[in-house]
């Protein structure tokens with residue numbers, strides 16, 4: 230008789246579904262699952278917190294199109310992973326979480342770490358289930374993997390009773406389930422394509438918006454051709470950066486507010502009209518703007534703004550549909566319009582302000598100086614992970630992406646703490662694909678703190694991530710070391726320290742050196758250059774640059790306050 234354990238069935242089923250990575254933290258009852266995963270040829274990355282493990286697994290889904298898996302223990306282990314599931318679901322990224330749980334005969338008995346896990350995951354996932362026997366494990370795993378990728382991608386959960394892990398079953402009793410293929414592709418209705426193109430032809434001020442759905446949908450080649458053939462200005466969303474290069478002549482990111490405000494026809498490719506795009510409403514958008522919405526999720530059509538044309542289907546396929554007609558018609562938006570001049574003038578004016586800030590030679594440095602010099606040294610093909618309020622916002626405008634899926638940040642959910650997990654996932658993909666691309670993680674000091682212990686994970690696996698902590702001693706803003714000392718003399722800091730403050734000049738670089746990575750304390754432009762050059766030349770181990778900046782450094786003045794309210 231050929232017997233197989235529950236752990237083996239889980240691992241072999243994941244592998245059969247082409248799940249190549251598992252991130253997790255082991256403990257009773259899932260240690261054997263991780264061991265079986267390695268035996269089945271899945272790469273297992275042991276992390277330091279389940280939240281970061283789940284962030285990492287979901288980034289695998291975004292980067293490769295196939296979900297990563299996240300392995301957690303019962304109760305608190307699973308609860309920690311909920312943050313990662315929620316983030317993945319909000320971002321529309323596939324991930325499969327496997328959680329150990331209470332033995333079948335102890336459910337509701339008050340067992341160790343008992344919790345209603347399947348119910349708990351429901352709110353954070355597209356699918357949450359507990360296999361009722363060993364025999365059905367392959368089918369449940371196939372369904373979880375398929376559901377995570379098909380339709381709008383998201384998180385799925387499989388609950389494994391603790392006593393199933395080492396229980397055995399005769400292999401011949403287990404139904405073999407084949408690998409689910411990549412999602413079937415659907416096209417937009419022919420009539421809608423015609424309508425979309427006639428709306429575009431009538432536009433005086435057209436604008437293409439490229440979201441992370443376009444990146445996930447691998448529409449880069451078709452979209453580039455579309456933008457170039459049609460001669461249209463385009464604007465990427467934060468993670469839409471790089472689908473077309475940021476330095477493409479048609480990119481109007483540096484005139485973002487102006488472009489959104491005045492566009493009369495917007496082609497929305499894989500982006501939701503949520504807070505990131507100011508709901509598509511005034512005061513940030515023209516009240517009469519016509520939206521041509523491209524999305525594979527039918528329920529998304531009409532959120533906040535009713536689209537003039539809804540193109541439902543796969544983004545890459547739809548862009549190809551549009552291109553076919555466009556090529557036949559030989560239509561192009563002219564390059565000598567007032568709209569193009571408005572956008573180009575604004576780009577030049579905005580660049581001047583950033584440049585002036587970047588060239589300031591004061592110590593401590595400001596954000597713009599740091600990013601200006603970082604951008605000069607970063608390789609063009611590097612993956613930039615970024616989080617932290619100011620660090621992410623200013624970095625987005627100063628650090629260019631030239632390749633799709635090469636920018637990962639706090640995303641739709643605005644989650645801080647995702648960076649190190651994302652960077653670990655990207656470094657694992659880089660290693661297995663031999664892509665020779667640097668992973669650079671640009672973190673605010675506060676953002677770094679959420680998952681800072683993952684530097685140990687990077688050191689343990691020799692993942693050569695370069696972390697740049699842009700350290701302003703606080704959340705949004707901090708105070709300098711002198712002021713902090715004065716405050717400490719005045720009384721109990723818990724009563725008087727501003728809630729946004731963190732320890733001034735904290736030595737985050739020493740967190741990295743503690744585990745054998747490279748650490749640098751950086752105060753000046755010269756130190757920044759030499760530390761970054763050294764870090765980028767080291768492929769053996771991770772580095773952390775602790776860049777101390779002016780604690781009150783801020784964004785340049787903005788036309789609209791962040792999160793401008795709309796009059797819904």
Ligand code: ADP
Pocket residue numbers: 319320321381382439440441442443445446447466467468469498499500501502503505523524525526529542543544545640641
């Ligand atoms: P961003 O944060 O860049 O604005 P969002 O996450 O808000 O992007 O939006 C991405 C959208 O892309 C989602 O509405 C999702 O349904 C959609 N999407 C994901 N994959 C595809 C695809 N292959 N084809 C079409 N739409 C897609």
Ligand code: MG
Pocket residue numbers: 617673674675699700701702703704705706
């Ligand atoms: Mg900070």
